[in-house]
Amino acid sequence: MPALRRDQALLPRPTRLSLRSGHFTLDTGTAVRTTPGAEAAADLLRDLLTPATGLPLPPSPSGDITLAVDPQLRGLGQEGYGLTVADRSVLLRAAHPTGLLRGVQTLRQLLPEQALFPTGGARRERWELPCTEITDVPHRPWRGLMIDVARHFHDAATLRRHIDLLALHKLNVLHLHLTDDQGWRMPVAAYPRLTTVGAHRAGTAHGTGSEDDHDGRPHGGAYTRADLTGLVAHAARLGVTVVPEIEMPGHVRAALAAYPHLGNHPDRALDVWTRWGVCDSVLGVHDGVLDFVHAVLDEVMDVFPAPYIHLGGDECPATEWEQSPAARARAAAEGLSGPAGLHGWLLAWAGAHLREHGRHPVAWAETGTALPPGFTAMSWREPAHAAEALRRGHDVVLTHHRTTYLDYAQDDRPGGPPAQPGPVVDLRTVHRGDPDPVTSAPGAGRVLGTQAQLWTEYAPTAADLDRLAYPRLCALADRAWTGPTPWPDFSRRLAAHTRRLNALGVRHHPLTAPPPRAAQTRTAPSA
Structure with a gap:
């Protein structure tokens, strides 16, 4: 040829x-x-x-x-x-x-x-x-990559390099997952312990076992305000928008380790979580928490000029609220059917604060019906949820875990590097993607685009980020900008494009790999 x-x-x-x-x-x-x-x-x-x-x-x-x-x-x-x-x-x-x-x-x-x-x-x-x-001309206006810097911290220089690579591939959004149970990475002036305490954990999980099942090696890191404003400025020169994510009401164990009074058990001392998965600790719903959310979001908006601010919103157990007299009283006072409704209530309250300042709230959508009106939905569990969210008037960013989660293994060869348990998501799967959802409902939302997700439970180093992202991110970039393209055409272009990746020092996964065996059906990793 x-x-x-x-x-x-x-x-x-x-x-x-x-x-x-x-x-x-x-x-x-x-x-x-x-x-x-x-x-x-x-x-x-x-x-x-x-x-x-x-x-x-x-x-x-x-x-x-x-x-x-x-x-x-x-x-x-x-x-x-x-x-x-x-x-x-x-x-x-x-x-x-x-x-x-x-x-x-x-x-x-x-x-x-x-x-x-x-x-x-x-x-x-x-x-x-x-x-x-x-x-x-691009097929979709939102074409991005999410990097989780909470599970494993990656410094500003690493993120700058990934912004450069996004721009080369005409991707225009870097979504930064800045907070989670395992670490809080953004400084907030009114709450300094978020980074002095919440950015550091005693160790990193070996698996999903007990609290003590970790490597015993402290892990931590946080950005300075100058780091983040510098990233924003660097990205803007390249036409890339940095969208910050602050998780709430769940995935907040690191924040509660720093400020226990923000939780439902203010007298309970917590550490920054050393495990993966879903933690039961969630924000309380008293007025002090609302003040905290205001202060954090105000600082986020001051640092990040992006029109979209991500509020997390996924995997929020209601157990603590159900057991809390204060939370049950808040649910009753707000006219909710029960404590579980506090999830949507708190998101709606935070989203309204963003909209008052001209920003658009975004959240992970675990179903097509869970988010308050006015939110942009990132539907990650099932493609049908995206269609339902559109029908209900939400704009949607397609993030289905079986086609966009790059922490899944790229092949099933024996002895491969550690990866999230679940289906193989190989290059061809990412290239194929999911069909765009279609709805004719009056007042339906828009499909804004798509993005890849790099959760970092199994990506502690910059080399791991390279290996997980490339070349699969090339496939997502091609689909997001151009729309569907024939596999033979894409694979020929990619083979030539790898010379560019090599010139830039990208430590990518090899193009040649055995075909995956039948994928197993497992729960997607925690967002």
């Missing part, structure tokens, strides 16, 4: 691509012309290419490469772009500056993979782009 041209190996695949003969040569005399609004994209182009290629790409009103923002362009939306590479010029156009950022990533992929080396590993005087014409 003949080798693919670089424009035939783009990932994700462009909406429309026309091959042309010839090539455009970049050299030390190549300059960049911009129109108003295109300056940030030109700066990004230089920042990405100059360190690797040695080409200065200076600004010039007569530059051979033109980056132009034209709001009159039709059909491109906020992220679409048009790219024409001729033998003497390059024209990248978009209706919005974000579209130019997507086109810059396409230009990177059109160059030889040596141009992706982060720091001058392949400097040369001439680089060639194949002549081509591309029109490219």
Whole structure:
């Protein structure tokens, strides 16, 4: 089979691509012309290419490469772009500056993979782009990756690198799972013990056994405010939005270890959990908890300008509320049918606070009916739940665990690395994805898009994140941007694309793997 041209190996695949003969040569005399609004994209182009290629790409009103923002362009939306590479010029156009950022990533992929080396590993005087014409518009507006930094802490430098990789693949959301039973990673000025106490645990679980079944090695870490604002700024330059998640009312053991009075047993001393799974400890529902939620969300909104804020919301046992006179009294005072209704009540209360500040609340949806009105649903248990949530008016991000959870094993070869118990989620499964749910109900919500989930019970290192994410995240990126593509086409492009991953030092899972045996039916891992 003949080798693919670089424009035939783009990932994700462009909406429309026309091959042309010839090539455009970049050299030390190549300059960049911009129109108003295109300056940030030109700066990004230089920042990405100059360190690797040695080409200065200076600004010039007569530059051979033109980056132009034209709001009159039709059909491109906020992220679409048009790219024409001729033998003497390059024209990248978009209706919005974000579209130019997507086109810059396409230009990177059109160059030889040596141009992706982060720091001058392949400097040369001439680089060639194949002549081509591309029109490219995303299939869905939400295309993301969730990284759980609560189960295992990953530092800001690791997250910056993953933001860079998201942008290369035209993924535009980094969802940060910042808090859970096993660790609280974001500083909150009014509650300093959240990170001085809640960010550190005595050990890490060997399995799902007793409290003492852990390795005995302390694990911890927290971000500074500067870390997080720096991540947000870095992501924004690349057209990536950082969506924070603060879990409530469940998955709060780390917060209760720091501040026991926020729970239903204020006199009980808890430690940061050393186990995986679902913990029975949940937030109380007294006024002090409401003040806490307000303060935390206010700080979250101050650090993260994202229009969406994730409130967790899943796996919340009602046992403590059922046993608490104060919780039963709150449920009665709010007109709820019982303590179990406090889950939706507290989420609705927190969501209303976000909406008052112009933000949209998001939560994990364990069914299609559990979330309060106005929430965006991340339906992870069953595809049918997404359809039901749409019918009830929720916007939906598709996160079905059998096609988007990258902590599941990629194959069932003996002696493979540890992974979440459950079905094999191989590359082809992620590429296939789930059909978009359809509903004709009046007032139905929208499918915003999809994202992959990287829960980190079995990913303590940066190398583990690479191995779990790639190449499966390439498959999700292709589907999220382009829509369904034929497997043979995708697999050919991916084989060529791995040279880019290698140039960037991505320690990906090998492409060749045995076909999975029949998947077992098991409960999905905790969110």
